[in-house]
């Protein structure tokens with residue numbers, strides 16, 4: 001095992017921070033450590049937080065982490081990791097990562113580790129390396145890891161695939177947003193939260209979400225996302241009704257109820273066997289995308305430029321179809 | 336594929352409530368292709384050092400208008416060193432009298448910028464200093 005991986009398992013925070021950089025940059029050192037750490041993963045409760053910009057995701061994460069750190073029932077506080085993702089500017093490649101501003105209260109707690117991440121070109125609300133970064137935190141022994149997405153409002157399938165429990169955060173007055181992203185929300189949410197409950201319009205936002213849920217349950221009755229591959233076993237959703245909760249993240253109201261709901265969902269996943277099911281689905285999709293990128297990279301190494309240019313020319317002249325072009329490119333190149 | 340990005344923490348220590356300058360520099364660094372972690376107002380040196388550690392930044396930029404730079408800057412630098420982040424570069428911006436600059440540099444500040452500084456100047460120095468130093 002690498003020194004860095006050892007230090008991370010021993011709980012050294014600087015080593016952890018440095019490894020996260022290596023993993024984010026996908027360096028050989030980072031890859032080696034990931035391999036060594038993988039057997040130590042699979043224990044953390046990965047909780048995704050998504051929702052439109054400005055709905056209060058970061059403020060809520062801060063409150064949730066605080067609540068987990070001060071359990072009311074006398075149990076031991078969980079060690080908490082946070083990964084907060086913000087967008088990279090497509091024009092400059094730079095990013096302004098501002099989620100920490102709302103997590104100021106968590107400072108000074110050695111049981112909390114917060115890491116900001118830029119999307120670096122990935123769409124869908126997460127960075128390509130977010131899953132790997134989360135794996136390192138998992139191996140480092142964090143019990144619960146919150147993952148805050150960009151919240152672009154588009155279908156955020158990636159977070160639901162990575163997280164075991166996904167929270168979708170809405171705010172009152174955003175009725176149109178809710179309507180627009182309706183399909184997305186229902187596919188990914190395990191818990192719906194209407195934050196900013198101190199603002200007018202909260203009741204109608206809650207009612208709108210409940211109505212959507214009612215329609216969806218009547219129509220299908222199964223969780224759409226967590227069985228994306230055809231051969232994957234279908235997940236049973238009986239036993240979990242998606243709750244709609246209200247919070248005021250700025251004051252902390254409703255946060256303990258939300259923690260209870262997250263814990264209940266965790267229990268539900270474990271009792272129903274869906275914890276393993278989601279874990280497998282996630283690993284399967286991770287494997288698939290790694291396989292794709294690796295095979296593509298290997299193939300690129302073997303193909304000669306002249307041959308691929310020739311094929312492209314034939315394609316552009318409509319002499320061969322795209323399918324035939326693929327055949328042609330693969331034929332002359334042994335993988 | 337590896338991609339290295341310069342990561343910068345912009346922090347606003349002290350008790351004054353103006354962060355316009357800090358935000359301007361944060362945006363300029365973003366526009367120069369850096370990843371900028373912004374932490375908001377009223378950060379203690381402990382908070383800044385902790386965030387710098389968790390984020391494994393290359394650079395910490397301190398924006399100080401309160402006049403408390405002579406205490407704050409060395410406090411942040413000492414904590415960074417204590418945590419093992421000797422290589423992190425510390426930049427200071429704000430209203431700093433000329434006469435205080437030598438002592439801040441003595442304490443380990445990499446550069447001190449007054450109100451007249453252009454953002455281009457800051458970007459260039461950061462690029463030069465970070466790329467000329469082993470990252471770590």
Ligand SMILES: Nc1nc2c(ncn2[C@@H]2O[C@H](COP(=O)(O)OP(=O)(O)OP(=O)(O)O)[C@@H](O)[C@H]2O)c(=O)[nH]1
Pocket residue numbers: 052053054055056057058059060099102150151195196197198199247248249250251
């Ligand atoms: N009134 C009210 N304001 C809130 C509440 N929760 C968050 N806010 C405010 O809403 C604003 C946005 O909060 P954030 O936590 O940054 O929201 P976010 O969803 O993380 O935002 P992005 O990461 O930019 O998408 C801040 O000004 C918060 O203070 C709430 O419950 N009530």
Ligand SMILES: [Mg+2]
Pocket residue numbers: 057058059098099148
């Ligand atoms: Mg946020």
